[in-house]
Amino acid sequence: MTITNEIHDVLIIGSGHSGGMAAKSLTEAGIRCLMLNAGPVADITRDAERLSASDLPYRGFRPPGHVEHIAQANEFNANVWVDDQEVPYTIEPDHPYSWVRVRLFGGRSLFWSRQSFRLSDYEFKCKSHDGFGEDWPISHADLAPYYSRVERIFRVAGALDGPPQMPDGAFILDDDPWTPSMQRFVDAATPRNIPVCKQRRALGVNGLASSVNLLLPDAEQTGNLTSIANAVVREITVDKNTGLPNGCNFVDRITRREMSVKARVVVLAAGTLESTRLLLNSGLANSSGVLGRYLTDQIYGAGVVASVPEARNRKGEKLMGGSAIVPRFRNISAKSDKFLRGYAFNTTSMTGGLGARNFAAYGAELEKKLEEYYGSGFVMTIMGEVLGRYENHVRIDKDKVDAWDIPVLHIDTKYTDNEYNMAKDAVAIGSELCEAAGFEVLSKNDVPNPPGYSIHEIGTCRMGDDPKKSVLNKWNQSHDHKNLFVVDGASFTSGGWQNPTMTLLSLSMRSSEYLANEMNKGNL
Amino acid sequence: MKRRDFVRTLVSFLVAGKAAFSQQRVSDPTLPPPAPVPWFTGLNSRTPIPATELADHVATAELTFFTPMQMGTLTRLSDVLMPPLNGKPGAVKAQTPMFLDFLVGSAPEPRQKIYSGGLDWLEQSAQAKYKTGFAQLDDNEAGELIKPWLRTWMNDHAPIEPHADFINIAHDDIRSATVNSKTWGEVPSVGAEPSTEVDIYWLPIEPDIYGMNPAYAHTPPHVLANPKGGQKMPVYSR
Numbered sequence: 001m002t003i004t005n006e007i008h009d010v011l012i013i014g015s016g017h018s019g020g021m022a023a024k025s026l027t028e029a030g031i032r033c034l035m036l037n038a039g040p041v042a043d044i045t046r047d048a049e050r051l052s053a054s055d056l057p058y059r060g061f062r063p064p065g066h067v068e069h070i071a072q073a074n075e076f077n078a079n080v081w082v083d084d085q086e087v088p089y090t091i092e093p094d095h096p097y098s099w100v101r102v103r104l105f106g107g108r109s110l111f112w113s114r115q116s117f118r119l120s121d122y123e124f125k126c127k128s129h130d131g132f133g134e135d136w137p138i139s140h141a142d143l144a145p146y147y148s149r150v151e152r153i154f155r156v157a158g159a160l161d162g163p164p165q166m167p168d169g170a171f172i173l174d175d176d177p178w179t180p181s182m183q184r185f186v187d188a189a190t191p192r193n194i195p196v197c198k199q200r201r202a203l204g205v206n207g208l209a210s211s212v213n214l215l216l217p218d219a220e221q222t223g224n225l226t227s228i229a230n231a232v233v234r235e236i237t238v239d240k241n242t243g244l245p246n247g248c249n250f251v252d253r254i255t256r257r258e259m260s261v262k263a264r265v266v267v268l269a270a271g272t273l274e275s276t277r278l279l280l281n282s283g284l285a286n287s288s289g290v291l292g293r294y295l296t297d298q299i300y301g302a303g304v305v306a307s308v309p310e311a312r313n314r315k316g317e318k319l320m321g322g323s324a325i326v327p328r329f330r331n332i333s334a335k336s337d338k339f340l341r342g343y344a345f346n347t348t349s350m351t352g353g354l355g356a357r358n359f360a361a362y363g364a365e366l367e368k369k370l371e372e373y374y375g376s377g378f379v380m381t382i383m384g385e386v387l388g389r390y391e392n393h394v395r396i397d398k399d400k401v402d403a404w405d406i407p408v409l410h411i412d413t414k415y416t417d418n419e420y421n422m423a424k425d426a427v428a429i430g431s432e433l434c435e436a437a438g439f440e441v442l443s444k445n446d447v448p449n450p451p452g453y454s455i456h457e458i459g460t461c462r463m464g465d466d467p468k469k470s471v472l473n474k475w476n477q478s479h480d481h482k483n484l485f486v487v488d489g490a491s492f493t494s495g496g497w498q499n500p501t502m503t504l505l506s507l508s509m510r511s512s513e514y515l516a517n518e519m520n521k522g523n524l
Numbered sequence: 525m526k527r528r529d530f531v532r533t534l535v536s537f538l539v540a541g542k543a544a545f546s547q548q549r550v551s552d553p554t555l556p557p558p559a560p561v562p563w564f565t566g567l568n569s570r571t572p573i574p575a576t577e578l579a580d581h582v583a584t585a586e587l588t589f590f591t592p593m594q595m596g597t598l599t600r601l602s603d604v605l606m607p608p609l610n611g612k613p614g615a616v617k618a619q620t621p622m623f624l625d626f627l628v629g630s631a632p633e634p635r636q637k638i639y640s641g642g643l644d645w646l647e648q649s650a651q652a653k654y655k656t657g658f659a660q661l662d663d664n665e666a667g668e669l670i671k672p673w674l675r676t677w678m679n680d681h682a683p684i685e686p687h688a689d690f691i692n693i694a695h696d697d698i699r700s701a702t703v704n705s706k707t708w709g710e711v712p713s714v715g716a717e718p719s720t721e722v723d724i725y726w727l728p729i730e731p732d733i734y735g736m737n738p739a740y741a742h743t744p745p746h747v748l749a750n751p752k753g754g755q756k757m758p759v760y761s762r
Contacts, residue, residue: 040729042729044724047726048724048726050723050725051725052704052722053704054578054706054720055706056725057578058627059623059627059701060704060721060723061627061697064627064632065630065631068632071680075725076721076725077724078726079726080726080729303678303679305678353718356695357676357678358676358678359676360674361674362605362606362670362695363604363605363606367609367610367716367717442676443676443678445678449680
């Protein structure tokens with residue numbers, strides 16, 4: 001059977017959270033979809049095995065010269081990431097960027113930390129709150145019904161304890177009481193108007209909360225989805241008569257055979273920067289001139305490690321355990337004159353061992369410390385909003401191509417004093433809270449990791465009502481081409497402290513249902 | 525029947541048909557007679573897999589990166605920072621210095637410079653203070669040179685001040701390399717003693733482009749999540 005002469009209803013490029021949701025929503029509405037994914041299908045029974053680091057040649061260290069830019073990489077997982085020698089990108093010498101990519105079928109939905117938050121109107125209407133940036137063309141009320149449906153699909157656990165900056169959702173309720181150590185932390189935060197809430201995480205099914213087990217099976221069940229792996233899309237093609245996108249050219253990753261497919265509608269879900277790279281390489285959707293602009297993510301890496309003294313020497317069994325999210329409070333309940341917006345704390349009361357880095361000791365003295373402090377750790381790390389700035393952008397590097405002769409992306413972005421001051425404030429507040437709770441601060445860091453580290457890159461195809469200032473409208477639809485949609489994180493108008501997964505899933509669902517409705521009415 | 529199963533079934537028919545066709549061709553009297561057994565039909569899922577050992581466990585290698593002087597210093601430093609304790613082997617017995625020669629020797633230049641510069645500085649400090657090489661210092665003398673530079677740190681942010689960067693990064697690497705050695709893993713860990721890391725190792729993932737490997741034909745596709753927060757190995761910003 002050949003599929004190349006068939007005109008599909010919708011071509012979906014990418015198979016992660018956003019592509020999977022598009023496939024599920026569209027196919028369940030009776031739309032026939034073709035999904036292309038740039039990499040292979042991962043099968044853990046074939047591609048992985050449980051091993052000891054002592055049986056690996058690099059003893060678990062990341063193999064030198066391999067995925068050097070990925071801080072999360074080690075010898076166990078080095079083969080799941082996109083190799084930057086196969087698909088390179090370029091940066092400014094003084095502006096490092098960690099572009100962390102997965103091209104396996106399911107994309108980065110295979111590997112994520114499951115933190116599941118909604119954006120609030122402090123993010124959707126950010127300019128109205130503090131004058132910086134742009135308001136989104138939608139509000140929380142517009143997205144709330146979709147958030148709820150996504151939360152049920154992903155089985156998000158949490159408590160209905162969110163302040164306005166962290167809207168509650170359709171959760172599997174977590175009504176466990178705080179452990180005594182967490183309660184002491186709550187008691188230290190409350191007088192300072194700092195909210196402490198139960199963590200919110202996607203439980204998924206059978207230990208996984210991914211496109212491949214929660215979304216794509218439903219799409220396949222309809223019989224309306226055809227998928228191709230190892231299809232590296234070179235460019236979106238355009239109908240010469242109408243000027244509208246009508247499919248794409250791709251290269252088979254294994255055989256290097258050049259192929260093409262046709263579709264009435266194109267949905268980009270390749271992951272923020274790959275979707276934007278594809279549009280830039282195709283010369284589409286940029287009448288505004290802001291395609292590739294306003295790249296943002298979140299600052300990670302700053303934090304505090306403390307110890308609960310009463311839990312030392314193995315006395316912490318009834319004191320320790322549990323985790324909390326401290327949603328953004330800066331410039332909401334507690335103002336700062338050093339930065340706009342704010343950050344959240346991930347807070348964990350540990351029951352296991354502390355790392356050796358928390359002690360300025362070695363040898364027998366260090367081993368004694370590790371034994372004494374075992375099960376007493378209390379860790380706070382931040383997730384901070386990065387302001388969307390026009391100058392933080394990506395463009396095509398015309399001097400370099402990837403393994404498929406496709407021009408690569410040049411990424412030019414950096415943090416500013418707003419982000420650095422935010423990290424310093426977080427560590428000062430975190431230390432203050434730990435000390436107020438009676439904990440001993442062991443180590444801290446107030447320097448954010450390089451941009452990209454959070455793997456939460458968003459923006460570059462921002463949505464908005466004004467076609468002169470945005471790439472997409474409020475339905476994730478190109479202002480320039482009515483049959484072109486971008487449903488991944490590229491569409492975000494601005495960021496927030498929140499993990500973006502629930503938002504991009506909800507946006508993809510909302511956009512796809514709008515698209516299906518328009519197609520079924522004959523408008524597309 | 526799911527699409528993947530259907531495709532596998534379809535292709536198995538095609539393969540079977542092709543095999544039958546091939547047999548007809550082999551019986552062609554103009555061709556040489558067939559071998560007693562077709563070459564590729566013997567291996568199956570019950571075929572024993574030979575046991576092999578990592579070369580690192582049984583073989584030796586020459587120094588490739590550090591000078592003999594630097595290796596002497598690194599060996600003494602490794603022994604001081606991670607000596608044998610409570611029945612657990614130390615860094616020297618775990619062959620950690622030679623492993624680091626291999627690891628650092630193929631690492632990016634900034635990391636190489638931290639090690640080369642740091643080992644040379646330790647040697648010069650020993651000569652200046654004790655009139656002898658670092659490799660000849662006793663534990664107290666070595667400690668006098670090391671302790672002023674010990675720092676606490678978290679995440680990927682090792683100290684950046686000169687000397688403290690080397691001491692703390694080397695300490696971290698020496699611990700990880702030792703804990704993840706076969707020698708360490710052979711002695712059970714007690715209490716808070718770290719254990720050799722065990723995790724899901726991903727092989728290079730290339731597609732089964734025919735999708736027909738019979739070993740996996742009846743295995744439902746499944747992928748285990750590997751949260752990014754679970755990574756434990758030290759990494760350093762470039």
